[in-house]
Amino acid sequence: TGAITLDPGYKNSGSCKSDITFLDGEEGILRYRGYAIEDLADKANFLEVSYLVIFGELPTKEQLTQFETDIRRYTLVNEEMKNIIDGFPKTAHPMGVLSSLTSALTAFNPKVVNVENEKEMYEAVCKTMGKFLVIATWTYRKMMGYPLNYYDNTIGYVENFMQLMFKLPTGPYEINPVVVDALDKLFILHADHEQNCSTSTVRIVGSSHAGLFASISAGVSALWGPLHGGANQAVLEMLEEIQKDGGDADKYLAKAKDKNDPFRLMGFGHRVYKNFDPRAKIIKRAADEVLATLGVNDPILNIAKKLEESALQDEYFKSRNLYPNVDFYSGIIYRALGIPTDMFTVLFAIGRLPGWIAQWKEMRVNKEPIGRPRQVYTGHPLRSFIPMDKR
Numbered sequence: 001t002g003a004i005t006l007d008p009g010y011k012n013s014g015s016c017k018s019d020i021t022f023l024d025g026e027e028g029i030l031r032y033r034g035y036a037i038e039d040l041a042d043k044a045n046f047l048e049v050s051y052l053v054i055f056g057e058l059p060t061k062e063q064l065t066q067f068e069t070d071i072r073r074y075t076l077v078n079e080e081m082k083n084i085i086d087g088f089p090k091t092a093h094p095m096g097v098l099s100s101l102t103s104a105l106t107a108f109n110p111k112v113v114n115v116e117n118e119k120e121m122y123e124a125v126c127k128t129m130g131k132f133l134v135i136a137t138w139t140y141r142k143m144m145g146y147p148l149n150y151y152d153n154t155i156g157y158v159e160n161f162m163q164l165m166f167k168l169p170t171g172p173y174e175i176n177p178v179v180v181d182a183l184d185k186l187f188i189l190h191a192d193h194e195q196n197c198s199t200s201t202v203r204i205v206g207s208s209h210a211g212l213f214a215s216i217s218a219g220v221s222a223l224w225g226p227l228h229g230g231a232n233q234a235v236l237e238m239l240e241e242i243q244k245d246g247g248d249a250d251k252y253l254a255k256a257k258d259k260n261d262p263f264r265l266m267g268f269g270h271r272v273y274k275n276f277d278p279r280a281k282i283i284k285r286a287a288d289e290v291l292a293t294l295g296v297n298d299p300i301l302n303i304a305k306k307l308e309e310s311a312l313q314d315e316y317f318k319s320r321n322l323y324p325n326v327d328f329y330s331g332i333i334y335r336a337l338g339i340p341t342d343m344f345t346v347l348f349a350i351g352r353l354p355g356w357i358a359q360w361k362e363m364r365v366n367k368e369p370i371g372r373p374r375q376v377y378t379g380h381p382l383r384s385f386i387p388m389d390k391r
């Protein structure tokens with residue numbers, strides 16, 4: 001088999017060829033299917049970008065309407081799924097519930113397990129886009145003890161997200177277009193990010209020919225961790241802790257630099273971006289706009305600004321190219337929109353869904369081999385078995 005090259009964390013190893021996302025970490029460039037993230041965030045909506053990411057081209061008006069209609073057809077979730085939701089304690093973290101529910105979908109949708117042709121692939125894509133959104137919001141309803149809502153065919157995908165989350169049986173729910181616009185942009189910015197931890201997980205699980213729901217459920221688990229998608233929740237918790245502790249941002253900056261202290265500045269640094277994260281730039285602007293439009297004056301924001309300013313001038317952060325990443329600002333917007341902290345990573349998952357689907361589809365279409373890394377063994381050489389009475 002020859003010598004094995006060790007590359008822990010795959011810092012320098014490519015795992016696949018991909019046509020989906022171009023990322024230049026030195027220059028801070030991000031493109032989906034060749035289109036600049038700045039253009040897409042500014043001019044397209046989330047389903048349009050989802051179509052682009054999954055199928056490779058921007059949809060025509062007809063294609064987009066068809067896609068939306070086909071997704072809508074699959075937004076009904078099997079009633080028996082509710083028994084599964086009932087089994088969780090209210091205190092369960094929504095990401096754990098989401099991962100389990102996504103996996104449970106396989107039981108009710110066997111065709112999404114065995115995709116055999118293009119038609120079945122298209123159905124699997126639409127089913128996943130439809131059902132995942134609904135169950136993602138159900139994790140919140142469960143946490144709050146609210147009755148579950150159903151998809152409303154008269155309004156759009158992102159509008160549905162808000163209504164599914166927040167509409168109460170006691171009255172009508174008014175959807176704020178400023179909030180919908182901001183969420184649309186945030187979902188677009190999260191739609192794909194080439195071979196990150198959760199996407200690589202989706203591809204590697206799928207490479208054994210496990211189905212789309214099973215692969216995505218694994219992706220949700222990978223995303224949950226605080227070094228990946230869970231960072232958006234961790235950022236807000238960090239900011240709240242700083243606030244409770246008197247608001248001294250510099251104290252926490254010093255902690256982050258102290259190698260004997262495990263604390264890291266959440267929302268800072270990135271494996272690939274060694275320059276400003278282009279998504280962070282767009283989100284930062286969006287955060288300012290949203291907060292101004294909604295008239296939110298959040299003291300947490302001042303702490304975030306102070307932290308950011310100090311870190312950007314600090315030698316430790318400068319020399320290591322540690323800039324604020326997408327998660328640093330997204331939590332601030334989510335909070336302003338009234339989304340509870342425990343749901344932040346679920347929103348990341350909704351945004352990342354088209355990317356996971358596209359990467360899984362590409363892996364299957366390209367007939368990639370099963371993912372199976374090697375290792376360098378560092379354990380004992382052969383040992384003689386010791387009988388129980390001699391141990």
Ligand code: CMC
Nearest residue numbers: 227228229231256264265266267268269270271320325327
């Ligand atoms: N605070 C303090 N020091 C840091 C930080 C941080 N946030 N991030 C990296 N460093 C230091 C690290 O200690 C190391 O220092 P040294 O060279 O002295 O040992 C150096 O910078 C390089 O870091 P690394 O851990 O080798 O880099 P990595 O590429 O393995 O990790 C990362 C990337 C994103 C996991 C890391 O920067 C981190 O833990 N950041 C905080 C969590 C976070 O915000 N994650 C979200 C990432 S973006 C979106 C997403 O993927 O969800």
